Amino acid sequence: MESSLLNLEQGDDETINSIFRAAHSIKGGAGTFGFNQVTEFTHLVETLLDEMRDGRRAIEQNDIELLLDSVDCMRLLIESIRDEVDCDLTKINETSDLLTISLNKGKEAEEVQASSEQSSANDQQQANSGQSIWHIEFIPDHHLVQTGNDPLLLFNALADLGELVVEANCKDLPAVTDIDAEELYISWQLTLTSSSTEEDIKEVFEWVEDECKLNITQESASSSDATPAQEPTEPDDSSNDVTPSVEAAPTPAPTVASAPPPPLEPVPEEIQTAKSQNKNVEAKATTKAKAEVGSIRVGVDKVDSLINLVGELVITQSMLSELGNDFDITKVERLTSGLEQLLQNTKELQESVMRIRMLPISFAFNRFPRLIHDLSKKTGKEIELILKGEQTELDKTVMEQIGDPLVHLVRNAVDHGIEPAEVRVANGKPEKGTIVLDAYHQGGNIVIEISDDGGGINRQAVFNKALEKGLVDEKTQLTDSQVFDLIFEAGFSTAVEVSDISGRGVGMDVVKKNIQSLGGRIQVESEPGKGSKFKVNLPLTLAILDGQLVKVGTETYIVPLITIVESLQAKPELINRVSGDMLLYRLREDNVPVIPIYKLFDISAENEQVDNALLVVVEADGQKVGLMVDDLLAQQQVVIKSLKDNYQQVEGVSGATILGDGSVAMILDVPGMITMAMKNASQAQLHKRTPILEGVTS
């Protein structure tokens, strides 16, 4: 519904219809389950939409804003029902007031149109010939407010129909000590002067019909002068509240003489609202906790395929156990084929189970159109959002945790990236800024790109800021990417002004930390004047990895299969020592730097000579390197275990796993190793030692 609303700005009939349908089904659904509050609210929205649909009302920007707010309110309501807590009624009331007002405006306009000869007498107190006086006796049940109904809203609605005089009857009020703040003891006598029919009035009370006693009687129109004579016996509750519509009605000055004891004055629902606001604070905390546990919606096809696979597994198992019952050497062949089948089944089962956790990334993306809409309103920049690759599937855990960093990046793009329209035009760019969110698979990773066509990152500003913070010194020569990496430092902001959207310098470091904790990494590309691009690399899943086992000395390491380009035996003539003992291997056209693992990890290897050594050529972040290993072992799938749980993150290692023989093996983090080698090289230069590797940044 939200997305359709955003489309509404383009506004064609079909979209309105689909919004209307959505609103209607929410209302229907809520009605079925007795969520009156939701139904009531949605009804208002629906009425507004209905007018739009019939073309009786032009679609204006502020209406759309209003509708978007209403969607928020509905979500709030539904969430509060789900979590079985009260929610903040004030916001909802405000919004529904707005809705009502907006509806009225529409109606007024209509009526003015329809009866121009009636000299726009709508707001005047004179009774028109068509008007009649209705006496309504409204005695709500005590628990009315607990079901989320608010008499004030009803009166507002009535006031919209015509002049309304409200008279509260407090005779049922119990002693102060017996008052339950959540119950309603007051009943009302209402006098309505209006041209509406009994049906109209009944409709107002539609949602509370079952919870009150309602008497509606008509008085002849001629005696309309009797109306103002009525005086409330108590200071009017309604007029105490901010209710614009009721103010319009002639409410005679209250006579205090006959008023009941003063402590009773506060309207119960006010107390309730205050209460529920308190609750709301707690509720927010619990909502979060509850959401963490969460459930998952899985397509039936995925479940079916699982069941199929389990079936096959059972068949294979029974076949194997039958074979085992009476086994002799002649049946070896059947055994091998059985085991093969078992392997196949296990693999497929594993894949299907992993697929259950996969969700299309649109789950994370679909909040952005709204975000952009709100932000562009706030900043006054016109922004177009393009979403790509929404069907790319991603592990649920990863998805949940990537949401906030993405929001942050998009906010940044809007606030810092896209320039104000004037600047854009002056730079020969279209007035409307563009932000592109793209997701795609690359190897075993998923890449999410957030790019904008804004001003790009000001390299000099970042550098100056870093100088100021003492992160770099003046002489340091940094590559562009190294400079851009500085923006991920804590407390780093080059924004001239701190806005409420961003610029406080908290965030980018958190973004980076969050992404790293998911085993991902973030890269920045930026060109001044053309825009910047943030590339977030995430692992598809957190649990399992295809790995190539390699041996170095006594240790076994696992190289993620996806990073491996090829494995080869180094030919001595293709090895070059350049610029101070840096090893380069000529791989066809490329020069690939060689990283000897034993040197990097400070262990001993069987073969420390690079000639004829085995090289595993891996690629990460567009950089190819050759890892020198002693031996290549098997390829297998490994379950990733964290080293951080009981120890800490280790540079160059992304985790550990347990091999078939029960021993632990380290999983290599190829990009991390490259960074490490680079760092070692620069350190070695400083200490005038033999560099292990340099010039990898090429």
Added chain:
Amino acid sequence: MDIQDLAQDIPVEGEYSLEGIDFITSGEQYLTFMLAKEQYAFDILCVEEIRSWETPTKIPNSPEHVCGVINMRGIIVPIIDLRLKFNICEAIYTETTVVIVLTIENAGTSRTIGFIVDAVSDVLNADESEIKSAPAFGGCVPQHYIDGLVNVGDNVVTLLNIKALQQIEAHQNSN
């Protein structure tokens, strides 16, 4: 392996003699162990298990006292050699060398860490009143790792601060 057997197998016999084990006493209980000729103790409630020595998998570029990690029923457990950590003696692996695996809870996080010791000796009961504070000079073990000293017969047992031990690797290796 039986703890008592282990205790008797200790090469450095000497004059240590602990009180008999009395599980009914009210004081705190500590697991005592040997590092070279000295006796140390952990709070027994933190002890997950005592394992025989097995060669761990090395962690690249780790400090010397972090020997590596082992697989304890699917959990990756780092192994720290207390002898190297405290510079008490050389790390020699004998038959009685064991790994005491502790689960240490601190500030909402729980970590499982194995500590290599020369031998496990006994369970010690000690009331709070018996625990004396350690003198603030000398010794290879940094002060903040020590909770106190307890006299057992003619010997002195050093009680180690478990929470400080949890931080052992966090302080190191941060470069």
